[in-house]
Amino acid sequence: MAETTNGGATSPESVFALRCQELKKSFQGVMAVTGATFDVPQGMITALIGPNGAGKTTVVNILSGMMKSDSGHMQIGSTDVTNWESFKIARLGLMRTFQLSRELGGLTVLENLLVAPQHQSGESLLNIFFRPVLVKREERENTERALEILNTYGLYDLRDTRARELSGGQKKLLEIARGVMASPKILLLDEPMAGVNPALIDRIGGYILDLKAQGMTILMVEHNLNVVEKICDHVIVLAEGRTLATGRLSELRANQDVVQAYLGEVINASPTR
Amino acid sequence: MSAMWYYVFTLVFFLFDYFILAMGLNIQYGETGILNFAYIGFVAVGAYVTGATSLPNAAGTGQQYILGWGLPFPLNLLLGGLAACLLAVFVALIALRRLRTDYLAVVLISVSLVLYDVINNYVPLFNGADGLYNVPEPFASVLKLTTNSFVPFFAALTGVVALLMWWVMSRITKSPLGRTLRAIRDDDGVAATLGKGVFRYQLTSMLIGSFYAGVGGGLIIQFGGSFNPTAWLPAETFVVFAVILVGGVGNNVGLLVGALLVETLLIHLPAFLPDIPGHPGLIEYIDTIVVGVLLMVMLWFRPQGVVPERVRRSPFSLATRSSKTLDDRAIIVPTNDGESTPVIQQETANG
Amino acid sequence: MTLFWLSVGFGFVTASVLAISAVGLSLQFGITNYINFAYGDFMALGAYFTYILNAEYLHLNIWVAVLGGSLMMGILAVLLNQFLLSPFARRFSKTFYVMIVTFGLSLIILNTIYSFWGPNVRTYVMPLEHVVHIGPFLLTRDQIIVMFVAVALMIGIHLMLKTSRLGKSMRAMSDNTTLAMTSGIDTRRITTITWFLSGTMAGIAGSVLGITEGNLTPAAGELFLFVIFAAVIVGGVGSIYGAMAGALLIGLATEISAAFINPAWKLDVAFVILIFALLFRPSGLFARPGKG
Numbered sequence: 001m002a003e004t005t006n007g008g009a010t011s012p013e014s015v016f017a018l019r020c021q022e023l024k025k026s027f028q029g030v031m032a033v034t035g036a037t038f039d040v041p042q043g044m045i046t047a048l049i050g051p052n053g054a055g056k057t058t059v060v061n062i063l064s065g066m067m068k069s070d071s072g073h074m075q076i077g078s079t080d081v082t083n084w085e086s087f088k089i090a091r092l093g094l095m096r097t098f099q100l101s102r103e104l105g106g107l108t109v110l111e112n113l114l115v116a117p118q119h120q121s122g123e124s125l126l127n128i129f130f131r132p133v134l135v136k137r138e139e140r141e142n143t144e145r146a147l148e149i150l151n152t153y154g155l156y157d158l159r160d161t162r163a164r165e166l167s168g169g170q171k172k173l174l175e176i177a178r179g180v181m182a183s184p185k186i187l188l189l190d191e192p193m194a195g196v197n198p199a200l201i202d203r204i205g206g207y208i209l210d211l212k213a214q215g216m217t218i219l220m221v222e223h224n225l226n227v228v229e230k231i232c233d234h235v236i237v238l239a240e241g242r243t244l245a246t247g248r249l250s251e252l253r254a255n256q257d258v259v260q261a262y263l264g265e266v267i268n269a270s271p272t273r
Numbered sequence: 274m275s276a277m278w279y280y281v282f283t284l285v286f287f288l289f290d291y292f293i294l295a296m297g298l299n300i301q302y303g304e305t306g307i308l309n310f311a312y313i314g315f316v317a318v319g320a321y322v323t324g325a326t327s328l329p330n331a332a333g334t335g336q337q338y339i340l341g342w343g344l345p346f347p348l349n350l351l352l353g354g355l356a357a358c359l360l361a362v363f364v365a366l367i368a369l370r371r372l373r374t375d376y377l378a379v380v381l382i383s384v385s386l387v388l389y390d391v392i393n394n395y396v397p398l399f400n401g402a403d404g405l406y407n408v409p410e411p412f413a414s415v416l417k418l419t420t421n422s423f424v425p426f427f428a429a430l431t432g433v434v435a436l437l438m439w440w441v442m443s444r445i446t447k448s449p450l451g452r453t454l455r456a457i458r459d460d461d462g463v464a465a466t467l468g469k470g471v472f473r474y475q476l477t478s479m480l481i482g483s484f485y486a487g488v489g490g491g492l493i494i495q496f497g498g499s500f501n502p503t504a505w506l507p508a509e510t511f512v513v514f515a516v517i518l519v520g521g522v523g524n525n526v527g528l529l530v531g532a533l534l535v536e537t538l539l540i541h542l543p544a545f546l547p548d549i550p551g552h553p554g555l556i557e558y559i560d561t562i563v564v565g566v567l568l569m570v571m572l573w574f575r576p577q578g579v580v581p582e583r584v585r586r587s588p589f590s591l592a593t594r595s596s597k598t599l600d601d602r603a604i605i606v607p608t609n610d611g612e613s614t615p616v617i618q619q620e621t622a623n624g
Numbered sequence: 625m626t627l628f629w630l631s632v633g634f635g636f637v638t639a640s641v642l643a644i645s646a647v648g649l650s651l652q653f654g655i656t657n658y659i660n661f662a663y664g665d666f667m668a669l670g671a672y673f674t675y676i677l678n679a680e681y682l683h684l685n686i687w688v689a690v691l692g693g694s695l696m697m698g699i700l701a702v703l704l705n706q707f708l709l710s711p712f713a714r715r716f717s718k719t720f721y722v723m724i725v726t727f728g729l730s731l732i733i734l735n736t737i738y739s740f741w742g743p744n745v746r747t748y749v750m751p752l753e754h755v756v757h758i759g760p761f762l763l764t765r766d767q768i769i770v771m772f773v774a775v776a777l778m779i780g781i782h783l784m785l786k787t788s789r790l791g792k793s794m795r796a797m798s799d800n801t802t803l804a805m806t807s808g809i810d811t812r813r814i815t816t817i818t819w820f821l822s823g824t825m826a827g828i829a830g831s832v833l834g835i836t837e838g839n840l841t842p843a844a845g846e847l848f849l850f851v852i853f854a855a856v857i858v859g860g861v862g863s864i865y866g867a868m869a870g871a872l873l874i875g876l877a878t879e880i881s882a883a884f885i886n887p888a889w890k891l892d893v894a895f896v897i898l899i900f901a902l903l904f905r906p907s908g909l910f911a912r913p914g915k916g
Contacts, residue, residue: 006539064331066467090468106523107452113455114449118468122449125477129444139449140588147591160586182467308720367902374859378723378852379659380902386850387895394888508734508846512729518724554743558735565728565735572712572721 015042017186017217018063018094024241025058025074026061032058034241036072040186045208045218047228047249050238051262056221057099059238060190064096065089076186091118093185097178097192099221101171105164109155112163112174113146116138116181131182146181153207154175171195176207187211189220193227205231224248237262280545284537286428289435291536295516295528296442297485300513303522303582304451305478306458308378309491311364312486313509315357316383320494320505321392324355324405327495334407336400346411350491352433357487359550361479369479370472380538385507393502404501408494424496431492439483443525445481447585453571454478455523484558512540516570530579539564629760630878631883637767639875640774641833645848646855646867647781648825650816654798654862655818655831656709658719661726663826664849665733667841670697670827672737672746673836679749686750689768700822702816705730712813731847737842762787768830777825778868785864794818798862851878854894858901873897 016039023036037163040046061067062075065086073082076092081262092093095116118205120142121127122135150156153173158166165172172192173175179187181252193201201224208218209231229249237244237252239261245252252258294316301307309315325340327349344352367382388586393402411430418426445451455476457464461471494500512535520531544559571578649663660666674693677684684692708729712722753764785791793814797804805811831850834840855874859866877897878890885893 064464066462086462086465086469087468090466096466098463099535102460102463104456104463106459106582107455108584108587111452111455111585115452115464115469116467120449120453123453125445125481126446126451128450129441136447143588144591147587153592156591160584162584178467325645369901376857379857379861380898382661383850383853383857385893385897386847387892388889390895508727508731511724511731514724514727557741561735562732562739565732568728569708569725570713572725573715574722576716580725601751613657 005140006143013261016040018074018076018219020059020063020074021249022073023059023062023069025055025062025067025069031241033062033069033150035243036238036241037243038246040217040219040236042217043212043215044233045212045220045231046234046236047232047236048219048221048236049223049225049228049262050244054262055241056238057190058241060096060188060219060221063089064094064188077238090182091104093183094188095179095182095184095186096188097172097175097190099190099194101168103166103171103174105162107162107163108160109150109166109174110143110146110159112178113149113181114142116178118182149177150206156201169200172196172200172204176204180211184216186217186219189218191221191223193224194224201227278420282425282428283295285540286424286431286492286496286530287541288537289428289431289515290489290496291516291532292435292529293485293492294489294513295520295532296438296525297482297489298513299482299517299522299525299528300366300442300445300454300478300485301482303517304446304458305454305475306461307369307475307478308512309381309479309482311376311381311385311388312482313505314362314388314610315483316490316493316509317388317392317500317505318360318365319353319357319490321353321399321405321490322356322487323349323491324398324408324494324500326352328405328407335401336405336407337397338405338600339397346495350488350495353486353491354484354487357483357490358480361483362476365472365476367477369475371525382507382510386511388505389502389505400501402502404499405494406501407501408500409499411495423614424487427496431496434488434492438488439525442485446525450474450477482487512536512564515564517578518568519571519578521580521582524578524580527578527580527582527619534579535564539567626760626774628880631880633761633763635876635879636761636771636884637763637836637875638879639872640771641829641836641857642851642871642875643774644832644870645827645852646859647778647864648822648829649852650856650859650862650867650904651781651794651814651818651825652822652866653856654864655742655794655815656713657712657801658722659726660709660822661723661849662730662733663822663852664818664845664847665730665737666697666701666823666826666845667830667848668737668834668840668845669700669733669830670694670823671840671844672741672842673697673832674831674834675741675746675748675840679746683749686748686766689748689876690828690831690835693831694824697827697830698820698822698824701819701826705816705819734842734846739840743842747839748834752834766835770836773828774830777828781864790814826853835882839907843907850891850892854898857898 015218018040019038021037024031025033035064036055036059050056058067061228062069063085065088068083073080075081076089079092081089081092082195104115105215107115121138127135134181147156147159150159153176153179155170155173158170163171166174176189176192192204192208196204205227208220220232222232232249234246235249236246237253237258244261245255245258298309298312301309301312322340326338326342326344327337328334328338328339328341329343331338364381364384368377368384372380392399395401399405410418411427412418415425416426453464453469456467457469457471457474465471493504516531517528517537518531519535520529521527539560543556546556549555644684645667649660652660670693673696674686674689677692678686678689682689695767709722709725712725716722750766753766755762756768757762758768775899785795795812796807796809797814801811830845833844837844847895851874856867857870858873859868859870874894874897878893881893882890
């Protein structure tokens, strides 16, 4: 199943799935992002790392259209999507998860997935009444696929449970499964392994490698360098709101700036969690 | 027919009518999360337009109103519903797109107050404070109905309309559209990151709900033959909210129960009690206080309502379910934090 | 031109009543972050408390009665918060529930007033009015006192917010409740004081409205509530100074327009201003970051 290519990745190709240039954002005069410039290579797993307050989540929020940048550009494939609304960015094939899970609490686990497919015919009032056969067929196909995904992610037995009743780890899984259900080209994962137990960390790591094997591009914010070392092909270091360095983790370990700004602190402080 | 039956069928009418009104507000608030505090304004617009389209030309009636087309039963009701939709488009474009929820609530309640003020003061529109009266009773002349037989007839007709609208509404709430609306209710930000154009769906929900409000209002004016501003003080919106909160938000059966408990038993039944001598209106005042107190008690002890929202179960299960579902990726890691979670060892899944 | 200046004078009177009520509403909204739909009924109840003291039992001078009635309303507001609103606000994270509760509270208060005093118009016992010329304005002595009271209250609120420890805590809490709590501010005490101030100001505004209008009815507060909302929204929800500016703008606009068009349309003038504000400055003239 999973091709566990533990860290043995090639250097990033010139093909990028997502590119941002000089993104800037301030909140009430405080600069949160001062110049994020990087490419996310196609079909790879890229880690976005940096010390607390480096602006990682703000960058993810800008990339997913939930916040507008003050200046700078961003591009998905060849389309300029600077300051597009989030639902339009999502329709281009970019899905995200949240650091603090934002499950659709009143919906069941299955329904959380069924919301995700784009352009469902049953979302139009006219189709519901005038093309019921089409709606029903599409709904059946989606339900089958959703159940398969839940099966893969070990959530099948919870399919009829309201999402708000899940445990923290299950909510993390649900968010990834929901993103996958939308068949995205790019998946942004905001700390998918924060606050989950070590067994689940490895499990989620396995899922992410599987998604890469299926051709998905992944950008994940991650603190745990062991995880980054194991599964990520490419690393972007953000510090004080700007891109400090990019490359493979092994290269970055040799970079004095990076070590000073971030890695040193983590390596010296040492405990993984 | 005895007076008692007349009362009973009046109650039946209000039961069905408030069921319709509750379904309309429920899709807006219960399914989509829009706090439409102007709801009664939409009901009123439906009532006035239904009335004014079924009345003959205003000249010679002693009233002043626009339209006056003399239209027959389902047509005037339809126009009433559509007029309420028109108001919804206006409100949605100005307010819905720009404002967060509690802010929106203030603006919407202001909308209903101003609507009230305009209709009350601008007589040529719908006869001002006197309101419309002598609105034709549908089918009364065709079926040769008397004042007494009209009441049960129209209560039954309203029942048929309510059933039809129930069927339509459950089709909508069961559909993918209903699911997307509930996703927006739970977290509109997440819905947007899943590619849902939130405003478009909110507008759809506003339109559907407003149509129900308009039709419910249209039925009221045809049942009583008259409608004036005292019938829709902005506080009336609270009654419809009480119906859906007591009955159960997000559950159509709950709405019917809510309409029965709040509207029929609490609001209309006491209206038939005789006045306490020397204290005109006191019963009505006390009754309203009771409704307010009961709603608070209900919210505190049973916030999900009498009939809570159902869990929508999966329609079928997976035929080829792999046996290794739940724990096949669990790698043998002893949990350090002392929790003795059983970990299943599966050689095959380990990379 | 005389008509214009006359209406400007009335505009200042209306703006005074509006300013007192709008600031009272904004203070509470800033701290608790939900809208009190019963505020108009707080005003009416305060006005009837004043009526009890002035016309029914103690026969106090009207301004002494206003003071007493308003303080009674302030105490009642604290009790209502303590035993009704605050438990709901703590239990439900969605503000909808507590908003619905204030909506219900509005019905309960209104109908309680109806039960005790009936729907008939009441009037305060006041000495005969004599009209005073001040520059181009033509005002009664009581209207001048109303304006004086409003200005004094605004200055008082301003000084409290800017200089006292209480005011600083209130501003901190209004910006960020959690942060205020972690930095050692007793948020429950501040909330209680805020409800007292809000209730008292509602009482003053309701009584003063009864005085300037020349009568009081149970629904007067509810009808006036919309004008308050318009002032608060135009100024920026939750901003005290915005509420003051909004009150001045709406007060002057409604009264000046009433001199030239049918006075029945006063409300609609306020609404038109509100619509324009929403279209062009949706978060209000004085919106603060994080609110609105």
